[in-house]
Structures are given as structure tokens and as C-alpha cells.
Amino acid sequence: MTSTLPSQPKNVDLAVNARPTALGRFGRFGGQYVPETLMPALEELERAASEAWQDKAFNDELNQLLKNYVGRATPLYEAKRLTKHYGTSNGGPRIWLKREDLNHTGAHKINNALGQALLAIRMGKQRIIAETGAGQHGVATATVCARFGLKCVIYMGEEDMRRQALNVFRMRLLGATVQPVTNGTATLKDATSEAIRDWVTNVETTHYILGSVAGPHPYPMLVRDFHAVIGQETKEQCKHAFGRLPDVLLACVGGGSNAMGLFHPFIENTSVRMIGVEAAGDGIATGRHAATITEGRIGVLHGAMSLLLQDSDGQVQEAHSISAGLDYPGVGPEHSYLREIGRAEYVAITDKEALNALQLVSELEGIIPALETAHAFAWLENLCPTLKPGTEIVINCSGRGDKDVNTVAEKLGSKI
């Protein structure tokens, strides 16, 4: 069981300008482990992003689209029945949901896809590629490409295309080409590798909208910064709702984009406890899981040094999770860093626990969360009994579960 004390890292610089350093490092994590062909493009992207953030016109356009196209700000919703469910006679913690599931396309992913599409346009790139696991990032990317008239190719593992058939159809409806990836485990890891290979080949005309806080610098920073709006809004909304900072932030972690977006504006507020929930698949002990931070060792995958599920020789291992979006053997380098310096805690939830949580939240709140998001909800079972009454918890309700209905029905033995 994790302690209830807030994390108080010693002797580390939590300031934004130290995360990452100029070299793209979060402590010993991060960096740029990519073929030379991509190095100029990464530099160009870093420059374009830093210029864009300085440019009022860019910020105005982004904010206007976030408001009128995406539907931000998303509500901070008090989950009263869930709070009651975990309450005791002397109270219990209060549970709030940051409703990223209410964004256009049904998940937080569009915050980043939109921002990067605007950057691509600034850089004069008319062709967009992306990888996707659950399909949420693919749908978000296909959506913004349709919105701006950009050519769009989405790489998706064949196994994930089967699990997320609905999202595949949505992407095609939006005019994107969905390119099946059959090598390796035919999941997110292989889709990402294939997207990087496409980028190496077409880098002069193409922008790669990487969908998580993973990959080579500047992506972990760039994707985090586009999602930081989640945490910024949360901070304001908490002040409004209960007059202070929240006590606990809870979010699921695959690559870690929704968690990083929520955590980022709170990192220097060390009274705020941050918990990332990974996928334990069939259970950590079975070896069939995707709990990278819990079980991984330091290594390089897809251009960044971070924690990684790998065998004794350094070959990347297959990850397992019921949730396609968490089924990834790597994790964003900043999460590895936050864990190493003790600023954030990371725990893991099995497929079964996530399924139970999905049903519970559906029944108690009338909100069907995505299977990914259900992992964060599931941790409430372990967390709530350890908290003092009056503790304010914010869960990032990162996506809605419509896409998962077939998987859930299959697991519960129902036919649709």
C-alpha cells in the first residue's frame, strides 16, 4: 500500500524550465535516439513550437478552436454517488471527474492533435501521419486533418484494428487512410515503429503527430504542453468548487499523455499527491501486463530513454492489456523521472479490476468510461480506504467507453 503522505522530493528542480533540460532530458530520461535522417526535423519542430507559443495569433487560434471546436473547458464534475459508494460513516474522500470524455471525439487526445496540426500548417507540411492504439488518437488526428484539409495516414496494429473496429471505421469516414501493421505484436508498439519509419522516409513533406508524451525530444514536452490545459482548467475549477488545490490527482498511464496533462501544472505544488495507474493485464505476476513503471528497466524505445519492458538481452517485450490504449511496453520519459524523484506514484490495475470499475462507474454515475480510464477509477478501491475524510480527489476521466462496448460485452459473455 502506498503512503498517504504527499510526495516531497528533495534537492530536485521541479521548475518547468528544468523539465526537460535544453538537451531534452528529464534527469537521465528522454533524449533523441533516432536515425540521423530525423534530427533536422526534430530541431525544426522544437523551433516551430517555441516560436508558436510566443505568437499571439497562434495562441488565439488554438484557444478559439479548443473552445468552439473541441468544446473546452470540460467540466469538473462532482461524482456524488461514487463518493457515497466509497464513503464511510464519518465521511470519506470527495471524488471529482475532469470530464475529458466530453471533448469532441470522446477523449483528451484531440488537445494535442489539434495543437500539432496547427504546428504542421505553420511548418508548411501538408501530410500527417500518426500511430494509434485504442484508436482515440487516430480518430482525433483524422478529425483535425479533415478540419484543415490535410492528408492523413494512421498506422494501427492489426490486433488493435480488430479490437477497435468502430474507431477504424470512424477514421475512414473522416477521410484518413488506416494502414494495418502486421509485424511484431501488431499493437501500438509496432504501429509507432511503422509511423517512425514512414516519417524517416517522408520527413521532408510530412509531420508526425505523435500521440503520447513519448518519443524523441521535443515530443514528450510538446504533447504535455498541449495537454496541460487539462491541469490548468482543473486548478481553476478546484479553486471555484472548493476553494483550494485538490489533494490527489489520479489518471491512467499507458504512454502517459492524459496523466501528464493533468499533473503538469501541479508539479510544483508538492502538497498535491499524483498517482498514475498502469495496466497490470492478467496480473503482474503472470508476466502478461503493461505495467512499465512498476516492472520495467531503463532502456530506449521509439527515440526516448525511459523505463521499458524488456528481456535480459534488451529485446522489447510484448505488453498485455485489455485496453488497447495502455497496451504499450514503454512510458513517457517524464513519468519515469517523476517516479524516480518521488514526485508521483505509480500503481497497477488488472484487466478484471478495470472491467469492474467500468461497470461500477456506468451504474453509479451514468458515465461509461473508456477501458483505459477505468484503470484510474479502479484504483479508488485501494486508495479511498486510506484517505482522510474531506480529501479532494480529481480523476482524469480521459475518455468515453463507447469504443470499448464490444470488448466489454465479449468479456462479460454478452452478445451484441
Next chain:
Amino acid sequence: MPFLMAGDPDLKTSSEIMLKLEEKGADIIELGIPYSDPLADGPVIQLAASRALSGGTTPSGVFNMLSALKEKLSIPVIIFTYSNLLFNRGMECFCDEAAQAGAAGLVIPDLPIDEAEKLSPIAEARGLDLVLLVAPTTPEERMKRISMSSKGFTYLVSVTGVTGERSVLQERVGCLVKQIKECCTTPVAVGFGISDPKHVRQVRSWGADGAIVGSALVKRIFNSKPGHEVDEAGDFCLELREATG
């Protein structure tokens, strides 16, 4: 310079192929240690790596095979693999093992110059040349910096893309060879997409010192009748050798 994937179809055959390549005129052999997620490789070498891994090939196995060849093989062997295999063993340990096995150098395609700074002195202290890559997208100043730091030779990637056969080589490769030659004396070898004697002749005419042939050879080995891999590789190597005039 032929490239082959160690362990495809098996380490014993790889070792015989290497001896045959020397006999048929190879100057340097580039030996791939298979990795699960080879970002810089096209389908032919990806599949070769998967086959080698399924056959149980490990870095230790490759080093043992190489050690056993020490007395028999006189041309240099350069190891081609990805950074995670180095970090997993520790850079010092990996370089120790590679040097003890008799390797002459390393090519790590996902370790650009900025990330290679730590590895460079470690490799050098063990007598290993850390070969750096230049791509068609590399700006001129950076290209100079890379070719000055590269040891043994500079590996010029001939295409913006992953490894694999191409029907034509881009003319701009000729200019790149010239640019590198102008800024330093390190030899230049061209790789990625070089797949037949015609390409080798072209690369020679541009003034490059070496041509690296990977996917085409890996495919030829894979398509050989079982038991004929060594001879097929040798025949192909001879065709390429003859093209260098």
C-alpha cells in the same frame, strides 16, 4: 561491404557466410545483431531480425560466433545494432565483449552524434571504431561535425528512408559524397538502397570509398535453397566485387 543478419538462418551458417564473403572479395563485413524494434530497417531486414530472434540468437551468441572466427577471418567486422542492446548490457560491457570477440567497430543507427558522445570514448578505449551516419537531410555544418567525429569511415545514408532495395539511386548522393570528402579525410561508405553491381559502380564513380549492400544480400540468403546459403552469398559478393573494378 556486405551486411548480413547474424543468426539468419542460424549462427553456424552466418559464420560460414562470413568466411565465404572474405574469400569472394569483401573488404569489411557489417554484422547485424538482431533487435526486436529496428526503427531504421525496412521489411527485409526487419524480417531477418525476427527470424534470427525466433531462432534464439542473442548478443552473447553472436559474440561467441565472432570469437570463434578470430583466427580464420582477417577482414574487419563492424557490428550493426540498436542502442537498447548496448544500454541493456551497459556500454562498457557491450564494448568489452565486442572488442574481445574481435569486432573492429560499431554502427548504431539510432544513436545520432548528440547521443553518441558518451559511447565514443568508451568504444575508442577498446579499439572499436564508432561509425557515425550522415543522412541526405543532414545540414552541411552538422555533416562536417559528424564526419570529423566518425571513426573508421563515415556511413552515408543514400536515401531519406529505411534500409531496403531501391531501383535507382538519387543523384544528390553524389554531391553529398563530394561534400564529405571536401571537409575531411575519413573514408566514405554509402549504404541503404545499394542493391546491385550497377549501384556499386555508380557509388564508385561518385568517389565513395565503399558501398554497403544489406537487404539485397539478406534476401538472396533467405531465398536460397536450404544448404545453398553460403554459396549464394559468395556468388553475389563476387558480382559486387567485380563491379568495383
